[in-house]
Amino acid sequence: MDFAPDATTTALTGRVRAFLHERVLPAEPVLEEQLAATPGEWGSRPVVRELQAQARAEGLWNLFLPDGAAPGTTTRTRRGAGLTNLQYASVAELTGWSPRLAPVAFNCAAPDTGNMELLAHFGTPEQQEHWLDPLLDARIRSAFCMTEPDVASSDASQITTRIRRDGDDYVISGRKWFATGAMNPDARLLVVMGKTDPDGPRHRQQSMVLVGRDAPGVTVVRPLSVFGYDDRDHGGHAEIVFDDVRVPASNLLGAEGDGFAIAQARLGPGRIHHCMRALGTAERALALVRERARTRSAFGGPLADKGVVREWVAESRIELEALRLLVLKTAWLMDTVGNREAMTEIQAIKIAVPRAVQRILDRAMQVFGAAGISADQPLAEMFAGARALRLADGPDEVHLASLGRAELRRP
């Protein structure tokens, strides 16, 4: 057992950290200005493009994509940066310091990362050429259309969207929402989950299909907000209606009935990324709190001298250290024994990290007083993001029950 990062990780995180502090954090107010100047507009602002150009020039690009075989397959991707999940995890954490800018700057932002992984592992050469390469180039963006407004979509058997075979085509009908990023006009690709075989075995009913955003019958109905945030620069969260949308049969990702398995494959690395970013967000909050507590006074002394502030930062530090190790071990398990064997840990971090980060952010807001819940500090928006994570990929309780069931079956 060895808790020291390897040389690749040390070197890479050093470069990413420098980029973060020199380029990304100073760009945050620039983004705010550009957003204020273009109130009605959806999608990335110029500052994002500049950061992407710089990151790409420095070789800090597409780091999320492992250069290996997908779990359960033997197809190796040729396009990745070649990092293990464990190595990439520490990079992902750093991008969490600036969740609106850093992930996209490195072309490592969800949901594109998950979609690119699917294409890398399950896509045909034609699909990869058509969709994956532009995504890896950041020429286009993408969205993942899984959740539906009318059913509890964490139960995949309840999905109502239909994907019917009709000659050489598939015809898609249904309503999806919380398709993150889909308000962005650059989001050319929609990865859509639906049922090709509603009467098949529970986990073989679903398939996944690639749909161009401008296909006839696709209607982006409206944006949804999270707390009061519309995530306009990222591309928001869209409700989309698919009204007999017709795509060629070659747009199927994997085989018919593979939809559930593909979605599951997407979740493993996705949770590592989400959780590590969330921990980075919490580290940013803690750094802000330290600065505030040293410089702000009340009732006769700096906040840093108040017992309750000390307790809060101590509790936050303890939670962060323990949970980071759990996420890193999960990444290591995925690298060494595979997603399936890491299932307990993957569920554990999905449950434990977002709520801990929510707590840490809640305490941080309290230290900042009214400023903490306003837009003058990034805390409230970060809180909304952490809160949303407790619902993303299914509410925590589904995973908690599943983890408990598995634990109770252990000998």
Next chain:
Amino acid sequence: MDFAPDATTTALTGRVRAFLHERVLPAEPVLEEQLAATPGEWGSRPVVRELQAQARAEGLWNLFLPDGAAPGTTTRTRRGAGLTNLQYASVAELTGWSPRLAPVAFNCAAPDTGNMELLAHFGTPEQQEHWLDPLLDARIRSAFCMTEPDVASSDASQITTRIRRDGDDYVISGRKWFATGAMNPDARLLVVMGKTDPDGPRHRQQSMVLVGRDAPGVTVVRPLSVFGYDDRDHGGHAEIVFDDVRVPASNLLGAEGDGFAIAQARLGPGRIHHCMRALGTAERALALVRERARTRSAFGGPLADKGVVREWVAESRIELEALRLLVLKTAWLMDTVGNREAMTEIQAIKIAVPRAVQRILDRAMQVFGAAGISADQPLAEMFAGARALRLADGPDEVHLASLGRAELRRP
């Protein structure tokens, strides 16, 4: 000891409940439409005016204002509805079901209520005629300018705004923020706290002065948001600069040095109102959860059959029942022995209620899934409101330490 409400309360809450369900709740989507139709505009929309007219016609108007003497004074107000704090508490709870519409519909919305109480208890006849009567008529609105961006304002000794006497005038200089409601063009009155005697005894340095919003030197700099919400219809939260603003000396509220005491007097009833409204908000959330849990299914049955949902609603119910009693007892203590003797209870509810309501809302959002954190349900905005309460009138921790200190001094 008797836990049954008196006849006045029973009758009044019956009428208010009916108004709530027949008039206010159906008006919520109307407000949304009117807001969507006038995106750039600050202040009440037409639906609010209609509700106010109806409420006034039914005699459900200004119920918050007690018809008695202020704590520590002998001046009786003639303008109030004559309810005790205990009687009004149950009305306030009902208005919390629709926090954006119900309080304002009955002209019982903060911060106007607190400002009207101050004017009723500490205002001169001229001040009352000039400011109180229009407020009681809802012809104007008001804001309370206490918090400052540059200092922890829960420590009143740190207030930096200066109120200098200059001949027959006071001259005010300083920067305030989170002046709730002040973006509303109807908010003609600003109640401003500042220091008239920075070298005086700690709690006699402050005075309170009435400032017309259009006085030269008053600049409303910008609106602040709370978790992404701008509270546009209510009047938002403003940052305001006072740059040598000159008002006649007769605009002083109470005497020089009374500022701290007046602010404290404002807090007692204010907390009853805030807390009871928050409990009503939680009741609304629980009602929404019940409906959702009965009609939404996952993994083989309605959510209402899931153990975790049952636990959540049970825990919520227990917290609500216990805390409601504590708020009602606090109101009763204020009515019978006065604010000073009720200090422990006032602090207790200020601490305990908002965080309990935050928890209840957090669970409710989880039951609703993605919808719960979106604008399709009122939960996320309600959550932001409850979260803000933990900072309003000073962060909870200040009160917790004070309550603990008092407890440790008990024999």
Next chain:
Amino acid sequence: MDFAPDATTTALTGRVRAFLHERVLPAEPVLEEQLAATPGEWGSRPVVRELQAQARAEGLWNLFLPDGAAPGTTTRTRRGAGLTNLQYASVAELTGWSPRLAPVAFNCAAPDTGNMELLAHFGTPEQQEHWLDPLLDARIRSAFCMTEPDVASSDASQITTRIRRDGDDYVISGRKWFATGAMNPDARLLVVMGKTDPDGPRHRQQSMVLVGRDAPGVTVVRPLSVFGYDDRDHGGHAEIVFDDVRVPASNLLGAEGDGFAIAQARLGPGRIHHCMRALGTAERALALVRERARTRSAFGGPLADKGVVREWVAESRIELEALRLLVLKTAWLMDTVGNREAMTEIQAIKIAVPRAVQRILDRAMQVFGAAGISADQPLAEMFAGARALRLADGPDEVHLASLGRAELRRP
């Protein structure tokens, strides 16, 4: 609504409080000495008899027993002190300050109180004469035999003890445990629940029968401890085997099939008593903490000046005030609308009070350091008692699920 206690309560609690401070608390070290001097012995020590004589002389005797009709019956008891549940509640709280001495001093200790209530409400005149009068005189003690080691007894349908009719007798076979008090040689009466009709409707299978402790076939197998405490002076917690124990049919309490209903009737007042006593225990702990915090120093000042101690006592105070009101309201509901209508509140206090008191005691132990978990302070033993309450009358979770189910059925 009126939160002031009535004159009877005020007068009575004044007398009980005086007795507590003048007689009971000083007797605690005497009990310890008497226990140390007679290590192998089970049952009350002389100091208890002395306190009982004094209390009886002062008319502070059998206060628990209401002088009215049992829920669902019209039989009025003639033997009670005539207090309402609400009035008695405040007395019960005071006895919780000294849980090992005060309840028994006033002849108000569980499980005798519950057994006396059953006899008063459901007993025949002969049963009352034979068992109730000696119990009311404290000439004998009693135990309640419900829980079984082999099944989860909170589910009454799982009870395995059989009560078979045989001519003019009932014959009882089964194994019970945690029969509190049954190690006391004075415990002459065992109230035993078993099944007379195992195939009947779920809640009509059970009956309750009165068994003399010296009936042939009754074997007290062993004492059980709670944490490391054997509760020797009270009478411990016994495991008892009933091996074809034969009693006359007239020993049946109520009718055949009434067992479950009688057990339920026992629970309502029992929970008020348990919860109020637990709150009194917590008040005692808080009083000890105040004293300790003022007189003990560390790191440059008294513990009372440490932020964390202030927070703890503040949190404890808040919880106590809110929960006391909830228990009192429950008592009031039982007095005014009956146990059935008070079911939500009865379950709520059963769940909320013991765990809150456990938290409060846990914090108190922490303030006391090593002394807190030793026998030099009463805290650890009190903690064990509070912890046991979370299991008594069924684990909290059973009640939480039931309360949640009921809440979800509300319109």
Next chain:
Amino acid sequence: MDFAPDATTTALTGRVRAFLHERVLPAEPVLEEQLAATPGEWGSRPVVRELQAQARAEGLWNLFLPDGAAPGTTTRTRRGAGLTNLQYASVAELTGWSPRLAPVAFNCAAPDTGNMELLAHFGTPEQQEHWLDPLLDARIRSAFCMTEPDVASSDASQITTRIRRDGDDYVISGRKWFATGAMNPDARLLVVMGKTDPDGPRHRQQSMVLVGRDAPGVTVVRPLSVFGYDDRDHGGHAEIVFDDVRVPASNLLGAEGDGFAIAQARLGPGRIHHCMRALGTAERALALVRERARTRSAFGGPLADKGVVREWVAESRIELEALRLLVLKTAWLMDTVGNREAMTEIQAIKIAVPRAVQRILDRAMQVFGAAGISADQPLAEMFAGARALRLADGPDEVHLASLGRAELRRP
């Protein structure tokens, strides 16, 4: 970074696990019988001696003692098993499954381990020969006398025990308590902390001296209990008076004024051991819960099917996995960069592990119902042990404040 244990750890834990399951767990009821047969006796029962002989024969002996230099010194011990803290940690966890038998079986029980470490690192050859060798042979036992009843001993500046130089002797006067193990007649050595220089710098006032238990003036006053448990087989917790106890000056451990530093050096490994054992205890509890939940039914199905039981075991599993990693990393830091650099982590585990284990045990007791808090299951006694850990080596809050202060000083 590599989360796989090394070959030494894997091999050793395999052997220890086998010994645990084949020898130690079956010996638990034997210990109970031997204790029941000799109620008045203090000290190890025969079954312990047998286990020790077996463990020693298998080479599973004194594994706790590292074969290297103490932190801050260059003296290498020759007597240890040569394990790193990281390697030993996993062994310590396994011994936590049977906290009363396993640690002592391997001669790895506190407080002897800490005392042996002190002697190995700071003892003179004569001290080592006289005390360390018999301890390593388990021919004698020892106690650590630090805590005093009259002061908050976590603040070492408050220690009142005096160690005065008098010619070639030291003369010790003071009162200590919670000297764990000192009731055991085999506890021949008392390691006593006191002040040699009460006016010296805060952390140089204290010295540590070795005192034979039969030295004139040593009086073992009484045993103390923890939650009703006297820990009789281990040697209990003693209050000891030192009344002008005279020992040769050569009994000083280290130099005058080293007492505080030596005590600190003792804590690092001690916390690793305590925490890992506590995690093992929690694993045992979880194993018991799994078994119970599968075999016990209520309300229509096994407990394993109840949502709340699933949640509990899931939450427990998550906490255990995260905290184990944090303890292991702490051990690794101590091995690689030393105790001083690992201070944050050492404090973090001291705070986080015992309370998590307390929670896990609390839930486990709840699953077991009344049996869980009785002596029929080991849970309640384990709970008492975990609870005591939150006070051992200073209450958690002292460490929390210190950790918070350090965090707030980070750049």
